[in-house]
Structure formats: structure tokens, C-alpha cells
Amino acid sequence: MPAYDLIVAGAGIVGAACALAAAEEGLRVAVVEPGPIGGGATAAGMGHLVAMDESPAEFALARYSLPWWEAWAEEAAAEFRRCGTLWVADDETGMVSLQARFARFAAADVACERLDAAALREAEPELAHDLAGGLRVPGDAVVYPPQVTRLMLDRVNARGGALLHRRKVVALENGGARLDDGTRLAGPVLVACGCDTPALLPELAIRPRRGHLVVTDRYPDWLHHQVVETGYAASAHGDADESVACNVQPRPGGQLLVGSSREYGRTGNAVSMSLLARMLRRCFRFLPGLARCKALRAWTGFRPATSDGLPCIGAVPSRRNVWVAAGHEGLGVTTAPGTARLFVDLLLGRAPRLDPAPYAPLRGMT
Numbered sequence: 493m494p495a496y497d498l499i500v501a502g503a504g505i506v507g508a509a510c511a512l513a514a515a516e517e518g519l520r521v522a523v524v525e526p527g528p529i530g531g532g533a534t535a536a537g538m539g540h541l542v543a544m545d546e547s548p549a550e551f552a553l554a555r556y557s558l559p560w561w562e563a564w565a566e567e568a569a570a571e572f573r574r575c576g577t578l579w580v581a582d583d584e585t586g587m588v589s590l591q592a593r594f595a596r597f598a599a600a601d602v603a604c605e606r607l608d609a610a611a612l613r614e615a616e617p618e619l620a621h622d623l624a625g626g627l628r629v630p631g632d633a634v635v636y637p638p639q640v641t642r643l644m645l646d647r648v649n650a651r652g653g654a655l656l657h658r659r660k661v662v663a664l665e666n667g668g669a670r671l672d673d674g675t676r677l678a679g680p681v682l683v684a685c686g687c688d689t690p691a692l693l694p695e696l697a698i699r700p701r702r703g704h705l706v707v708t709d710r711y712p713d714w715l716h717h718q719v720v721e722t723g724y725a726a727s728a729h730g731d732a733d734e735s736v737a738c739n740v741q742p743r744p745g746g747q748l749l750v751g752s753s754r755e756y757g758r759t760g761n762a763v764s765m766s767l768l769a770r771m772l773r774r775c776f777r778f779l780p781g782l783a784r785c786k787a788l789r790a791w792t793g794f795r796p797a798t799s800d801g802l803p804c805i806g807a808v809p810s811r812r813n814v815w816v817a818a819g820h821e822g823l824g825v826t827t828a829p830g831t832a833r834l835f836v837d838l839l840l841g842r843a844p845r846l847d848p849a850p851y852a853p854l855r856g857m858t
């Protein structure tokens with residue numbers, strides 16, 4: 493039976509980052525992936541690298557992760573661009589939320605700048621003229637996640653790691669994994685299967701949360717920052733069955749990536765025209781000229797969501813040699829590097845730089 497120091501189930505950005513961090517520690521790693529590399533949630537998302545701060549643990553993981561992107565992105569040539577995030581408010585509630593975010597960022601030494609209505613228009617002339625104000629976070633960036641995922645696996649391979657492509661882990665047994673072709677692998681298993689994680693670990697409450705995105709034709713210099721309305725946090729962290737928020741990204745090639753929506757309880761990939769229309773109307777509220785841009789394609793993807801909005805990272809209690817890194821909802825690209833460092837520290841029995849307690853796989857369930 494082939495033996496490894498780590499078997500990673502899932503080659504999304506989270507599994508690939510964990511595999512690379514382990515390989516860099518000198519571990520012999522195997523990665524098992526049934527579909528395209530980075531073809532799950534990783535390929536469906538926006539690739540916004542953002543200092544999200546709706547809870548202290550979310551903020552800590554994002555801040556721990558973001559500096560790693562410098563090195564990766566440069567080498568990956570993965571459309572990395574530090575466009576910054578512009579949080580925008582259209583009413584007093586939004587301004588209160590901006591002020592709170594400003595205070596949290598200032599306390600954590602995250603560079604940011606408050607913009608009044610006039611400065612907002614100067615920063616982004618396409619914004620509606622009646623907005624209340626904004627907060628610019630210049631360090632945030634964008635990237636093309638599947639490309640980075642492939643680069644990470646190439647590096648794992650260069651360090652002697654094995655990619656078992658078009659194979660699937662069907663069972664966790666005897667301290668190892670059984671694959672769909674009957675192969676058995678010995679060694680600790682990391683389940684990094686995103687939304688499919690409960691198929692192997694039914695004790696984990698990870699639910700698929702569908703999101704819509706639209707990409708437009710090229711409009712170079714039309715938008716300079718990723719523009720996100722303050723209400724995005726309520727959409728992402730609330731538990732409504734259905735919600736939308738304005739979140740528009742200028743791709744380095746001039747296209748605009750337009751989101752966002754969130755839905756629980758949906759299973760198919762089909763685009764919902766009514767929800768798409770609701771999402772776009774919300775975006776037009778902030779960027780009226782977007783209504784004149786030509787949409788090329790719309791699609792859906794599924795975010796792996798947990799009830800408290802935090803990922804599950806660590807050893808799975810009551811299972812031998814089984815680990816998990818999954819449940820990153822809408823922030824798994826941003827937080828993949830920090831997840832990987834945290835996981836590898838725990839695997840090797842080292843004290844992690846980040847308190848692992850908020851991400852304990854079965855928190856709140858035991």
C-alpha cells in the first residue's frame with residue numbers, strides 16, 4: 493500500500509495551498525482530485541483578496557493570509573493586481589458600518605482612508621453621485637485563483653509530491669484513504685473537498701451557498717477599485733435564504749466581474765433570471781453606468797458555508813489521522829495561505845501563530 497506523510501483530498505485552492513505548505517516542510521504528499529484542478533468553488537469565484545473583518549477570527553485569518561499573496565502572485569502571473577477595495581455607503585447605516593470598519597482597521601494597522609462624497613466621486617467617477625461616503629483599503633488585490641492553484645500543485649510536484657488526478661477519495665479507513673478505483677493509501681488524510689466535505693465527514697455542517705456572477709465585455713479604466721457596498725457584510729454573514737449586494741471588480745484585462753448573490757437550498761447550476769435581475773439592480777444603484785455595459789456571460793458557483801462563517805481547520809475529533817480544511821464560504825481564496833500555515837503547524841505539532849480555537853472543526857457541536 494503506498495504510504496504518504498499527507499494525503500490531500502481535493503485540489504481546490506485550499507487543498508493545493510495545504511499540500512504545498514506540507515511539501516515545503518519536506519513531507520511526502522499525495523493530492524487526490526476527481527475533477528479539473530481548481531475547478532470547484534475556486535474557479536467560480538471572484539478572486540478578491542480582501543481584509544474581511546466581520547468577526548475577530550475572520551479578520552485574524554485574512555490578515556495572516558494576505559502577506560503570503562505577494563510572493564505567490566508574482567510568480568504565478570495569475571492576473572494579480574493590487575486595485576484596492578472601495579467600500580461604499582449609500583445611507584447613514586452604511587456610514588456607521590464604515591466608521592466601525594475604519595476603527596477596526598486602524599486598531600489592526602491595516603492601511604485605509606475615509607472618503608467623503610466628493611472624494612468618492614474623484615476616486616471612481618462612475619459611482620452614483622448621491623452616495624454618502626466610502627473607505628479605501630489600498631492593500632487589497634485581485635487574482636485569478638485557478639491559475640494559482642495549478643502553480644501550487646506544480647510546486648508540490650517539483651518537490652516529489654504525487655497528483656492522483658481523476659481519482660476520488662471514497663472512504664476514510666484504517667488511518668488512510670480508499671479511492672474510487674480501489675487503491676488504498678496509507679497516511680494522514682486532509683479532507684479539503686469544499687462543499688463536498690460532508691460526503692466524507694457527515695459530522696461537519698457545511699452547506700453549499702449558491703452565488704451568481706456576471707462578466708462584461710472589456711471597458712479599460714472604467715473602474716479602478718473593487719467596489720463593495722457596506723451591506724455586503726450583512727449578505728455574507730447573515731443567514732437569509734436569499735440576499736444580494738453590490739460587489740464589482742475591474743479585471744486586469746478591462747472586463748468587469750459583477751456580483752454578488754447568496755442562496756441556501758439550491759442544488760442546480762442554472763442561473764436564476766429573477767435573482768440575477770435583483771443583483772444587477774442593486775449594482776446599478778451604486779454604478780448606474782454599468783447598465784450600459786455589455787454582459788458576456790453569467791454563471792453560478794457554490795460557496796462552502798458554515799453557520800458561524802468561519803472555516804473548519806484542524807484534526808477531526810474521534811477520527812484517527814483525519815484532518816479537515818474546508819468551509820471557507822466566500823473568503824477561501826483570500827484565506828488559503830493562512831489556512832495552510834495553520835493546518836501544517838497543527839499537523840506537525842507546532843504552536844501555530846494563530847489561535848486555532850475559532851476554527852475547531854466541531855466547535856459548537858460537542
Ligand SMILES: Cc1cc2nc3c(=O)[nH]c(=O)nc-3n(C[C@H](O)[C@H](O)[C@H](O)COP(=O)(O)OP(=O)(O)OC[C@H]3O[C@@H](n4cnc5c(N)ncnc54)[C@H](O)[C@@H]3O)c2cc1C
Nearest residue numbers: 502504506532533534537538540661686703793824825826
Ligand atoms: C460566486 C463566488 C464568489 C467568490 N468570491 C470570492 C472572492 O472574491 N474572494 C475569496 O477569497 N473567495 C471567494 N469565493 C470563495 C472561494 O472561491 C472558496 O471559499 C474557495 O474556492 C474554496 O476552496 P476549496 O478548495 O475549499 O473548495 P473547492 O475549490 O470547491 O475545491 C474542492 C475540491 O475537492 C474536490 N473533491 C470533492 N470531493 C472529493 C473527494 N471525495 N475526493 C477528492 N477530491 C474531492 C472537488 O472536485 C474540488 O476540486 C467565492 C466563491 C463563489 C462561489
